[in-house]
Amino acid sequence: MESKGARYAKGFIPFGSFVITDGRFVTGQSPGSGKEVAQALLKALQNNKPQ
Known part of the structure; x- marks a missing residue:
């Protein structure tokens, strides 16, 4: 997916809270x-x- 322009991010702590x-x-x-x-x-x- 990254080769198609997707951005990837992940948290540093496994099973911790990480929201995008x-x-x-x-x-x-x-x-x-x-x-x-x-x-x-x-x-x-x-x-x-x-509105």
Whole structure:
């Protein structure tokens, strides 16, 4: 995927929290990221509300 232009990032601590947000796309590295993914998703949805 990187050869097609995708950017890759990972956390330093295995099973620790690591969240990436790009616009409305939110992803977490492991189950330990669940709370932070939910918070980032809510923030992304609030920032993209129709006016």
